[in-house]
Amino acid sequence: MTNVLVIGAGGREHALAWKLARSPSVERVLVAPGNGGTALEEGVENVDVAIDDLDGLVALARQHAVDLTVVGPEAPLAAGLVDRFKAAGLKCFGPGADAARLESSKAFAKDFLSRHEIPTATWTVVDTVEAGMQFARGQVLPLVLKADGLAAGKGVVIADNDETIQRTLEDMLSGEAFGEAGRRVVIEEFLVGEEASFIALVDGREVLALATSQDHKQRDDGDRGPNTGGMGACSPAPIITDALHQHVIDEIIRPTAEGMVDDGCPFTGFLYAGLMVTQGGARVLEFNVRLGDPETQPIVMRLKSDLAEALLKALNGRLNEVELEWDPRPAIGVVMAAGGYPADYRTGDVIAGLDSEWPDEIKVFHAGTRLEEHGTVTCGGRVLCVTAIGESLAKARAEVYRWLPEIGFRDAYWRNDIGHRALARDPQ
Ligand code: AMP
Ligand code: GLY
Secondary structure, three states, X not given: OEEEEEEEOOHHHHHHHHHHHOOOOEEEEEEEEOOXXXXXXXXXXXXXXXXXXXXXXXXHHHHOOOOEXXXXXXXXXHOOHHHHHHHOOOOEEOOOOOOOHHHHOHXXXXXXXXXXXXXXXXXXXXXXXXXXXXXXXXXXXXXXXXXXXXXXXXXEEEEOOHHHHHHHHHXXXXXXXXXXXXXXXXXXXXXXXXXXXXXXXXXXXXXXXXXXXXXXXXXXOOOEEEEOOOOEEEEOOOOOOHHHHHHHHHHHHHHHHHHHHHOOOOOEEEEEEEEEEEOOEEEEEEEEOOXXXXXXXXXXXXXXXXXXXXXXXXXXXXXXXXXXXEOOOOEEEEEEEEOOOOOOOOOOOEOEOOOOOOOOOEEEEEOOEEEEOOEEEEOOOEEEEEEEEOOOHHHHHHHHHHHHHHXXXXXXXXXXXXXXXXXXXXXX
């Protein structure tokens, strides 16, 4: 029987822990540090070790004889958590710091994509305002400006005039907006199309796609307002037809896995390609080296196979033997956020209604919550993700929006149109 450790504290980690605790092969699931949802989840225990305490995490895995560690967020991967676990003889599913540069440096990712002729927007990288302005002159607007380093999904500005380009370059390059992460800026062509998330298990040259998904990154209805980590997601993404799926595997996922091996930097872990499906085919907008949040929530609701077994096989060089079985029914998750997110928001508010009797098709995954003596309180921008599976996307979505008002906390905010792109393609 397997002891599993999940690292992180968000909705993605609650979903992972929930799913892993249901694996027949799993005995115990620890989450470091976890949240108010994992604190009460059956078969799951929180342990108070922070995600940046690499020594503490190694010690924790040793102390509890952990057989498999799954890392949720990017920061510990970029900081070399997997390298540390490997050195300690511990099995941890994720890329080492070197391979994690696909996410932790946009300049690295763009250079990699260009070198391996994997489709992406045309780009340049600059480290002075002058160089940026010079490049921008003569380019078609808008342009997309991206802080090179990790910026929690918030380091991207779409600029449609010179003034915004200049101000963004100044903010990012001065270090004011994103600290060191903004010291270099990638400037790229604006792509027109529909986005989708394509996540695969990768081990060296072996790849295995998970179910497709689509998230909604803007805060407000109609995909307006500031970019967030994601306000909701559904799976599958109907824009990824069977033909396009094969194309993405052949032209993007496999060449990425092979390119990393050929570059002496093999990738193991969840490889997430954020795609823009344009008239000219799918292009890579970004790589993440981990599962998406909130995409994971609807994805795991559809996964029928034993996730722990699959990840252990991948870690033992046997990803080619893994077959994942998916529930054909679509799933959808809507994020309940604290009003004001992604800027300032309140915390510490009690959440009412969490102990309602939910139907089997609904699961409320916690993100920014904490268990206190007087109940579960808010402690982050994205607070919960109410997720449902149903006979059709329309039905699953109706269930989420029917049940969501059962939960209440001060200034709760959510989008009312999650899944609208998928529904437009697949309306029943
Ligand atoms: P990223 O963190 O690179 O995925 O960018 C965040 C969001 O900005 C994406 O999900 C897109 O909505 C948007 N975006 C990024 N790059 C581009 C691009 N080249 N063209 C159009 N939109 C983009
Ligand atoms: N939902 C986008 C992300 O996880 O980066």
